[in-house]
Amino acid sequence: MSHETIYRTLFLQARGALKRELPAYLRTGCQERGRRRTPTERRGTIPGAVSIRERPPTVEDRAIPGHWEGDLLIGARLGSSIATLVERSTRFLVLVKLASRATDHVVQRIQRQLQHLPAALCQTLTWDRGHEMAAHQAFTVATDIPVYFCDPQSPWQRGTNENTNGLLRQYFPKSMDLSRIPQHRLNAVARELNNRPRATLDFCSPADKFTELLR
Secondary structure, three states, rough: OHHHHHHHHHHHHHHHHHHHHHHHHOOOOOOOOOOOOOOOOOOOOEEEEEEEHOOOOOOOOOOOOOOEEEEEEOOOOOOOOOEEEEOOOOOOEEEEEEEOOOOHHHHHHHHHHOOOOOOHHHEEEEEEOHHHHHHHHHHHHHHHHHHHEEEOOHHHHHHHHHHHHHOOOOOOOOOOOOOHHHHHHHHHHHHHHOOOEEHHHHOHHHHHHHHHHHH
């Protein structure tokens, strides 16, 4: 039975108390399934943004490590957010505490996190359309990591990061003020997820796969 059959049964065929109770067992806890809309840009343009369509083809098959996907996880309080970075081939997660969503601050914090890694493991970064990455050109100059932007309202183009953000909502729900979460707590959550075996990695953990690359 496919996952699509399960979702259709839950959202379309369940009735009464069963319809209210079953979605609670889903990872997202959603009561209904959202519709995918036609992409439109509502947040203006990002100066010098390079489309994901110009990203090197070698990124797609995940055979070569060092290609990251990123976005912000937004909390309840205005400006409350965490930067989430996931390496595509190993699914290794890095969480970055942010004091604000100002682009200069965001790119500096991400730069500081990635500069501890070997250059071979920091090849590209694919981001959503958020203006927190408007200073991407300065980031690229400082790190030599080109940034590619998804199409408007197309989160599936950075699906690894999007799925990871869904897992993170179990720890950091939308109602939480993320500005109160210290970096050491973020590190602990990232460590827990990085040590979780994944079927997509032949039941190795992201930490195991990433450690292999560092040897």
